[in-house]
Amino acid sequence: MTIKKLFPYLFLLLSVTIYGQNEKLKEKKDQIKAMKVAFLTNELNLTKDEAEKFWPVYNSYDDKQFELRHQKMKTYAKKLNDGSLDTMSDKEASIFLNQIESTDEELYLIRKKFNAALRNILPPAKILKLRKSEVEFDRKLLHQYRNRTK
Template sequence: MKLKKLFPILLLLISFSFYGQGEGMREKKEQIKAMKVAFLTTELKLTSSEAEKFWPVYNTFDDKQFELRHQKMKSFMRRMNDETLDKMTEKEASAFLNQMESTEEELFVLRKNFIATLKGIIPATKIIKLRKSEENFNRKLLQQYRDKGPRRD
């Protein structure tokens, strides 16, 4: 699987675990969000004028993206256990696949609109750097998770 396709899946799984585990995880989510803000601010080198306009738009986008992934994808994940998949008819599988594609399309449109809005706030070079910086942050977060995870000897 391509690495670029792995990150949205990882974020989706991380978002599920944050949501499902109460206050402690909400604090972790906020810590990660603060780390992400610091990371992106450093990477993008936003002017104060750009930052003032950028962060409200970014935060709205990020929250909508999280909600969409959480609401839709959580129900998908519940239905994707082996037992359920083995009992699924072709018609049910086709409908399920259509729902998944629809959610992916919603995420695409959300990002497309977000980028269109950003074009009026920051230069195109910074929009491209934003995308790369988000991927770098996700990679860094994944690495930290791996480093702190249970050791297998």
């Protein structure tokens, strides 16, 4: 068989493999999100009225900050780890640093807007408990990940 005849089969095989990996990642993300919802629901002890108002706001915030972190921060991490820092001029480094700071500012503004919206939904004590619960969930998730890899 020639390469020209094999190419469509190789392309199909590669496409199926990539699609399968994307499905697994989406499945994992959905699984983690479901675990987080259950954890936060339990920790915050939301009333029915609070939950109806809280979850759409929280999900919107969570999606925005996830997207920003994974779009921009992934790019930054690659650049920080690809060895180009050693050859970067001061001007390039300054521009790169400004980009990182800009992304940090965007994340801060998203969080600030989210907190302002929460003040109309939850009492301040529950907002603080949410912050604490998010950190606890992240720790718990990291702990589970570490135990699985051992």
